[in-house]
Amino acid sequence: MAESQNNTAQLLELWHSFRYLLLLLGVAGVFVLKLRSYIRNFEQREGKGLTALKPTTWVQVPVKAESKPSVKTHITPRRIVGKRGLKPKNGGKAASEVEEGEFDIQTLIFYSTLTGSTQRCAEELRTRLFGVKGESIYPTLSIPTPSNSLVSVPIRRSFLPPAVYNLEEVELDDFFVTLPNENGKKVKYVYLLLLPTYETDAPIRPFLEHLRETHHDFRIDTAPLRSLAGFSVFGFGDSSEWPAEEGKFCKDAVEVDKWMGKLTGGKGGTRRMFPVGMGDVNPAVGPNSAEKSLDEWRVHLEDAMREYAATGALGDSADWRTAIESGDEDSDFEIVDPADDMVDVEDLGNVIRTDPAVAKKGNVVKRKAVLPVDFTTLAGRKALEAGEGQSADRKEMVPKGGVTYETLTKQGYTIVGSHSGVKICRWTKSALRGRGSCYKFSFYGIKSHLCMETTPSLSCSNKCVFCWRHGTNPVGTTWRWKVDPPEEIFKGVVEGHYRKIKMMKGVPGVRADRFSEAFKIRHCALSLVGEPIFYPYINEFLHLLHSSKISSFLVCNAQHPAQLAALGHVTQLYVSIDASNKDSLKKIDRPLHRDFWERFQQCLDILREKRNQHRTVFRLTLVKGFNIEDEVQGYADLVEKGLPCFVEVKGVTYCGTSTAGEAGLTMKNVPFYEEVVAFVEALNAELSKRGLGYGIAAEHAHSCCALIASNHFFINGKWHTLIDYAKFFELLESGKEFGPEDYVGEATPEWANWGNGGFDPADQRVYRKGKGPKEEVEESGGCG
Known part of the structure; x- marks a missing residue:
């Protein structure tokens, strides 16, 4: 018993002698682990680390072999962060809003369907996007010259063949929390979402809930999809079920458009490439009315995508918050008083x-x-x-x-x-x-x-x-x-x-x-x-x-x-x-x-x-x-x-x-x-x-x-x-x-x-x- 008490006393004496050193070593160890985690996350954000998870299901389409996302293993918990752009100077675009150099543009078409009609439209859109196959590689853009004539300039950024996904069959985190990574190859993604609105519960509900939760999740940056090239939404609705005046026509597409705007920029901007389109499937409106609306939406969307390929930017749409409204009728804009030395x-x-x-x-x-x-x-x-x-x-x-x-x-x-x-x-x-x-x-x-x-x-x-x-x-x-x-x-x-x-x-x-x-x-x-x-x-x-x-x-x-x-x-x-x-x-x-x-x-x-x-x-x-x-x-x-x-x-x-x-x-x-x-x-x-x-x-x-x-x-x-x-x-x-x-x-x-x-x-x-x-x-x- 005496020997045991003696050993305990020696241990206490050693603790009191070296406790500060041990505590310091413990703090240093925690700091090293935190630093290592920070470096790993930084490399992932810059595209130098491990790539995103592979989606559970891929539709078989003729895409380049290198365009399919690779498998990634998460090692430590991390906070998902989008690339935040620099604040513009003198009214110009933020540095992150203009993509320099050459890169490929991958269009991903997502759809939700209950009867299969939206899937057919999505596959048709993939086929018709940019019309002929030859245009998808190095298209041209007409730009004005100083003499006001137009000249065609080749766009040295290629459009990869589009891929189609069912929102019910993919892992949403791999597309709507992080973006797919292309094994070091610089690829910018365009998300196109074709979404029907039903009077009954629809399969789009989990997707909407995912977007909402992602935005409000404190562990995730409020705009994790900021590095998207752009997105656009098209909705299908039946005006006989929900007339336009009730505000519910294509409401699911409108809701997705709103949350995608938040996830791609929040209050600082948005990566909306083209406004939300709407097609009416009500036969009384006219034969193939929805398909015609979708095709018109596609034509204007192609122009926006060509502009992005040529300039690396979304154009003036990124600066929509500077488009001040007229003071005619209830404007909220606060007018700045003129300078004191201004003379009539x-x-x-x-x-x-x-x-x-x-x-x-x-x-x-x-x-x-x-x-x-x-x-x-x-x-x-x-x-x-x-x-x-x-x-x-x-x-x-x-x-x-x-x-x-x-x-x-x-x-x-x-x-x-x-x-x-x-x-x-x-x-x-x-x-x-x-x-x-x-x-x-x-x-x-x-x-x-x-x-x-x-x-x-x-x-x-x-x-x-x-x-x-x-x-x-x-x-x-x-x-x-x-x-x-x-x-x-x-x-x-x-x-x-x-x-x-x-x-x-x-x-x-x-x-x-x-x-x-x-x-x-x-x-x-x-x-x-x-x-x-x-x-x-x-x-x-x-x-x-x-x-x-x-x-x-x-x-x-x-x-x-x-x-x-x-x-x-x-x-x-x-x-x-x-x-x-x-x-x-x-x-x-x-x-x-x-x-x-x-x-x-x-x-x-x-x-x-x-x-x-x-x-x-x-x-x-x-x-x-x-x-x-x-x-x-x-x-x-x-x-x-x-x-x-x-x-x-x-x-x-x-x-x-x-x-x-x-x-x-x-x-x-x-x-x-x-x-x-x-x-x-x-x-x-x-x-x-x-x-x-x-x-x-x-x-x-x-x-x-x-x-x-x-x-x-x-x-x-x-x-x-x-x-x-x-x-x-x-x-x-x-x-x-x-x-x-x-x-x-x-x-x-x-x-x-x-x-x-x-x-x-x-x-x-x-x-x-x-x-x-x-x-x-x-x-x-x-x-x-």
């Missing part, structure tokens, strides 16, 4: 310029100022055509690199030439996602994704308190700047619009069919910032639009009677009527012309004369505290004076800047829709009392807007506010005189009529959080 163009006419070299001595040099030539008048036009006023001294309205240029660019404008601009409207984005078009669709049949919003003149002669640009655009009463030819402006705005549409390719929920349609502009809203009628060649610009079968909706501010009188045919002519009396107009529009009220009255007289040649519209913007209270009588007087075809009444959209605040405009000045409705009903009652023949025709409650129409458009007991655009172009080409009643379209749809809200039931309305029905609060990339 109106104040630059006869200023005294100081020579920097002489200013140091305190001397001021007066230079001869450029005399303003009003090119918008007939005399001015003749002077312009004679070459007068276009000297080197004449400035550009919005010079590139200037404060105004930078400010408007930040607000989402594409500046064309020296005085024109184009911008994508938030309603265009909404329509592309199947979430509704603007009020012009309810009233006049304009689909927002087919509409271009532009202006040939960024300058305006008013400084309205509710202007969305908040004084960042130039202003002036006469045209003092260089003049760009209409052909260059037309080409520039169309190209700029298409570039912005292309940037929407990666936006969650964008529908492939509407995305494809959006590259066929059919309408042009000449509004935005500025005064379109101010442009000297506005009639020539309108001719270019009409020659391309693009309808024209021109908005003017009733301050340029000479230009209004000389205006040629437009599809619809708007005049902003922001007040019913001189004092209110001065307070709201803050016009630069001293004789603004006389000009305003002249424009109403001209509009009355033109009512038999144009569809004329009074646009009333209601600002509570400015032009609503006790002004119904005054507005009725103006309607009686101009006799427009239509009167649009709309609540103001608060712009939320210091400029608006200085003018006394706050959120309290934004009327509720109930207040707009009360005003419309009161105005309509006053017009009826005077026997003017008007009635309330339609509404778009989402835009806080209602339409009063002349009874000339109340035909056979129904309102006909829509436009027959084909008939308009036919009449225009005939060269004969015609009026607004000659191209009246079909009856206004029932859902757009007064009292029915005005939201298209074929689209899905998505409410902001905290507003609207609970089931529609969360945005899930919905489509209609």
Whole structure:
């Protein structure tokens, strides 16, 4: 017993003597093991370590031998991490978004099926992708040269023959947590997913659950598929089971598209190569309707894949978050106030310029100022055509690199030439996602994704308190700047619009069919910032639009009677009527012309004369505290004076800047829709009392807007506010005189009529959080 106690004492003495050393060795051992694990994971992330697991089942297709994934054994637990790109500088693409060098592109087609029809479509897609076999290796891409001609350039990145997989038969972790590895060979993967939506429980449920769990698993990076070349989803659905207006048509495909977007980039971007496509298998829609939709989706997808092969990048779609929406109608974008030293163009006419070299001595040099030539008048036009006023001294309205240029660019404008601009409207984005078009669709049949919003003149002669640009655009009463030819402006705005549409390719929920349609502009809203009628060649610009079968909706501010009188045919002519009396107009529009009220009255007289040649519209913007209270009588007087075809009444959209605040405009000045409705009903009652023949025709409650129409458009007991655009172009080409009643379209749809809200039931309305029905609060990339 004594010996045992002695041994224990010796052990305790040894422990106390060497315990610090032993603890240190233990910590060092743990550190070495952790370091070894980290190095192994780093090699795996960089493609230098072991390869991914082999899928359990492979469909036999003619692929290159080296394209089949190898077997890999997991040695230690690890956290799955995708390749995170570097933050772009100066608005450029992140380093990881552009793949340099040569590599192969492997297309993997995944499908889920219950009856076998989707499998047949997947195999057909594999056969038809890129048409002929020879194109899959070294295809060509047509690119423009400096002389605007096209040249075919070979793409030195080959497309491997596609492979097809059933989602029920593969190990999902090997494709949707990690990517297959090609034994050191650089291969980029494109995932195409063909997914049906059934009314009953479908085999796609486990796959959806896997994507959801992968995203929320804390052990896995939130975007483990970031290194994918790209993905695209196509859904099959039956509209007889789930109509589009219920928001469930192809809902499984929409859901997969949403989660794939998160797993390939999350909030930092997405690898969506093309928007989700949809095919309707309902026989009542038409024979082979779904197959035709799939084939159209394939054609556009091939273009995107060729672009990736040529450039190593997804193109503009990777930058969709920079495509800022228009401030028109409830934009969330916060406008940046202009620089403190920004001077209105109106104040630059006869200023005294100081020579920097002489200013140091305190001397001021007066230079001869450029005399303003009003090119918008007939005399001015003749002077312009004679070459007068276009000297080197004449400035550009919005010079590139200037404060105004930078400010408007930040607000989402594409500046064309020296005085024109184009911008994508938030309603265009909404329509592309199947979430509704603007009020012009309810009233006049304009689909927002087919509409271009532009202006040939960024300058305006008013400084309205509710202007969305908040004084960042130039202003002036006469045209003092260089003049760009209409052909260059037309080409520039169309190209700029298409570039912005292309940037929407990666936006969650964008529908492939509407995305494809959006590259066929059919309408042009000449509004935005500025005064379109101010442009000297506005009639020539309108001719270019009409020659391309693009309808024209021109908005003017009733301050340029000479230009209004000389205006040629437009599809619809708007005049902003922001007040019913001189004092209110001065307070709201803050016009630069001293004789603004006389000009305003002249424009109403001209509009009355033109009512038999144009569809004329009074646009009333209601600002509570400015032009609503006790002004119904005054507005009725103006309607009686101009006799427009239509009167649009709309609540103001608060712009939320210091400029608006200085003018006394706050959120309290934004009327509720109930207040707009009360005003419309009161105005309509006053017009009826005077026997003017008007009635309330339609509404778009989402835009806080209602339409009063002349009874000339109340035909056979129904309102006909829509436009027959084909008939308009036919009449225009005939060269004969015609009026607004000659191209009246079909009856206004029932859902757009007064009292029915005005939201298209074929689209899905998505409410902001905290507003609207609970089931529609969360945005899930919905489509209609």
